[in-house]
Amino acid sequence: MRMIMRSLLLVWLFLVSHSVFAQAAAPQEWHGELVTPGGKLMLLVRLDAGGSGDMESINQAPGQKMALGAVQASASSLRFNVPAIGASYEAAWSEQEQAWVGQFRQGMLLPLTLRRGPPPPAAIVEGLDGDWRALLHRDGRDLRLVLHVVTGTQGTRVTLDSPDLGAFGLPVEQFIRSGNTVRFRVPSTGVQFSGQLGSGLDSMTGAWSRDGQPPAELRFQRDATQAGLRTRSQWPLAAATYRSEDVAIPNNAASGVVLAGTLSLPQGAGPFPAVILVSGSGAQDRDESMFGHKPFAVLADYLTRRGIAVLRYDDRGFGASTGNFETATSVDFASDANAAFAWLRTRPGIDARAIGLAGHSEGGLVAPIAAAANPDLAFLVLLAGPATDTDRLILAQRRAAGLAQGMR
Known part of the structure; x- marks a missing residue:
């Protein structure tokens, strides 16, 4: 009887181990929220059976996939790095959480738990999709701002660019529309905006505020043309002669x-x-x-x-x-x-x-x-x-x- 019980226990342990390993090795998606000093990033990680994969930030740069390197997945541990941004991740499998629980390293250590499947969709904000441009006057200079609002299967995602400061894809949080009032926060800059939509829904004007500075009136204007990367005039355009x-x-x-x-x-x-x-x-x-x-x-x-x-x-x-x-x-x-x-x-x-x-x-x-x-x-x-x-x-x-x- 003791031998039978020992055999059953070994079989059970093998099945549990094999199940977790399959979760790590099979082609599938994992998601997790990374809380950084600059705001929350929703990460989507794809792991392939062949030991490769990719990662993207759903709310910062959707669709821009970064290849993973040095992927190591076993029944109890997961490791990989993200060479494009000099980051790495190391985690252990938690039976209680049914998730990978670990730390994301990119200059600092940040806790990150990866759960199975795509991230839950964000709330949908109706009628504001597009690129909204504004000019912020601060300390004797003008700073261009571009607010990107995109609604898809994962809800409404919003990011902010400040081209003159070399900042692109800053996560925007708490993007809310209540009637003609629009509010949002940019945690990485400590900025909040609260404004009113124009009658044609192609502009919004309000207060751009930041701790320690007086509020500035800001007017965002929605682009009438398709957004996208401009073709740079210095790109080689003539047919190559070499x-x-x-x-x-x-x-x-x-x-x-x-x-x-x-x-x-x-x-x-x-x-x-x-x-x-x-x-x-x-x-x-x-x-x-x-x-x-x-x-x-x-x-x-x-x-x-x-x-x-x-x-x-x-x-x-x-x-x-x-x-x-x-x-x-x-x-x-x-x-x-x-x-x-x-x-x-x-x-x-x-x-x-x-x-x-x-x-x-x-x-x-x-x-x-x-x-x-x-x-x-x-x-x-x-x-x-x-x-x-x-x-x-x-x-x-x-x-x-x-x-x-x-x-x-």
Whole structure:
């Protein structure tokens, strides 16, 4: 009898363990609310059976999926990172909660519980969908504001952009319409708005208030045209007169790192001088895409049309490149740049004696590190690179950002 009971117990334990593991391994969705100092973010995480997945912030950037890396799912634990934003998550399975209970790390540790299925829909606010634009006058300057209101299957989601401050997708909470009165909060900025809709429902005027500052009258006007990213005038629009090819560049000094990039070659046999573009801070793709701009695509087009070959690549652990972005340092990125140099100098049609680096922003710090270890580089170009000690630079950046937001 004792042997029978022991066998039954083992079978029961196996079934419970297998059930939880299946929950973690099967393709499915999990949701959780991340409470940050800047407001609440509703996260949707998709885990695939093959050990991959993605994550999106439903109320901040719906539809913008960020690939997960280093996914480890078992019967009792779940781990993954989000290379695009330098974040990671580690959790344990709770039978009582029937959820993953853990911590989300992105500069700080924040509790995050992931529950099965898509997030519950938000309340629906009728009649206000669209992009609403306003001009806020503060401390002698005008700041553009754009309020995005979108209603879908998950309810009404609202975000705020402040382009002049470089802030996009700020979560808006407590977005309420009562008759012709509209109210909302932007927790990350400590701002509240309360106003009245115009008779045509295409404007709302009211008080924009923030602790420590007098209220300002603000008028939002709804766009009459379809919203979306503007085509930037500097994007390459003319037909290319050169060749471009996708390439894969292994970094033999870093296990598991293969850089995916694009090599642009002028017409003709060469050999051509060449430049390798080194991106700035944050996870960047080969075009250094940001806020609708693609500066590296523009540089590559301009230089290649003028007889200079250009190599640009996705940062390690981002885009189509492999590796771990989250744990990488400036020295690691310098190693990637030198791996790109070693690969490029073996290419036919490239003048191996005329290859250099062009680093933008943090790339202006990375490129000199690479040059210090690579005497064969022909030249360096530093674009908006740091020209002072890092500690002074960070303090200056924070002061400039504070002044732009009206701090004194």
